Amino acid sequence: NLTGFEVATYLAPAPPSPAKPEFGPTTEPAQPVYSRYWLHNKGPAPLGFLPVSIAVSPGLVTPAEGTFEVEVVVSSHLTEEPHEGVVDLRVPEGWTATPAQRPFRLPPGGHVRFPVTVTPPQRDPGLSFISARTFAGGQLIEDVTTVAVGDDLPELPVPGPPPASGTAVKGTSSPQARPTxxxxxxxxxxxxxxxxxxxxxxxxxxxxxxxxxxxxxxxxxxxxxxxxxxxxxxxxxxxxxxxxxxxxxxxxxxxxxxxxxxxxxxxxxxxxxxxxxxxxxxxxx
The missing domain is CATH 2.60.40.10 (Immunoglobulins)
Incomplete structure (x- = not known):
């Protein structure tokens, strides 16, 4: 019984809210998810809204010989929760990356930037790829740098400045596209x-x-x-x-x-x- 102006507070455990079914998929069907998704002309961000992004730069490396360096940036797009994880570096067989892994912890909206030293063996001309990966939101997120060994590879961009926009929109009369x-x-x-x-x-x-x-x-x-x-x-x-x-x-x-x-x-x-x-x-x- 409560008298006038008396207040009593009681705490009682509340049952958990029943799990609601998702309206549709929450992760991309194709994994890993490419971090620079706009380059794939896919429109908005992938399923899950890409809470953490990862980037490797430069996008194209043409080393003369020996060791070279790339830079990895991991950014959190979360506004309330911190995020922690591990970046894994994948290089071709026989190559080394230092560090090969990098743990990180990001505050909301934070980022971390670190260099990676890559040492390839002596090899024939061609394209190889270095990828940086991390897990977030139940998905494997990846960015990739292309390494071109050789100066005259047909897959490399055409030398010189890009054509004027008025010329570029006219397309090409070539029956075949450039090799990729x-x-x-x-x-x-x-x-x-x-x-x-x-x-x-x-x-x-x-x-x-x-x-x-x-x-x-x-x-x-x-x-x-x-x-x-x-x-x-x-x-x-x-x-x-x-x-x-x-x-x-x-x-x-x-x-x-x-x-x-x-x-x-x-x-x-x-x-x-x-x-x-x-x-x-x-x-x-």
Whole structure:
């Protein structure tokens, strides 16, 4: 019983709030997530909003010989909580990176910057890659520096200043794009299905560099065809000098109408963005 103006406070344990199902995926289907996602022309930040980003600079290293240095920056975009983790440096087999790992703890909005010394062995001309990785938000986040051994590699940027914007937007009349280190081919140039059929759209990726390539491929097709393509994003890994297939399921629903359209794949890796030839998708009865 309480008398006038008397206050009593009681503490009672509250049951935990029931877990609510997520409305959709919270992590990217292709891992690791490339930190400089805008270079892949993917629009907004990846799923999870990239709470921590990582960057390696410079983006292209052309060492004459021997040891060189790159810089790694880890930044927290969190506003209330600190974040701690470990940066792992991946270099090609036979190379060394010092340090190979770097623990860190960041306050909200903080960042850390540190140098990494890389020592490659004597090797043949070609492209290799140095990556810095860290885990955040249930995802592996990665940035990559390209190391070009040799002066006349066809994958290197064209010497000289970039063309004026008025010239660049006119495109090119060349039947082939400049080599990038990854070539793309389709297993077939057309797919024909009947309602209820299932098949696969297969990309054939060939790695012409001296190191492993990791990335993701995403299908694009017109509105009205999306029911034919139930899974449009696939991650991939292609070893140096090897070829790998990336397979996307294609399914024609039982009520699919007759017609034909197109689909193509955007292939994204280490800040590069390439497009496959278009493939014909056809549904017949």
């Amino acid at each position: 280190g990854l070539s793309i081919a389709l297993a077939t140039d057309a797919l024909s299905l009947r309602p209820g059929d299932r098949t696969a759209l297969v990309l054939r990726l060939t790695n012409t560099t001296s190191d492993e390539i990791r990335g993701e491929s995403q299908l694009a097709s017109p509105w009205g065809t999306w029911s034919l393509l139930p899974q449009v994003i696939q991650g991939f890994t292609v070893a140096a000098g090897e070829t790998a297939d990336v397979s996307f399921p294609v399914e024609a629903p039982a009520d699919a109408p007759d017609g034909h359209a197109w689909a193509l794949a955007k292939v994204m890796w280490f800040g590069r963005c390439q497009y496959s030839p278009a493939i014909r998708l056809e549904v017949t009865r």
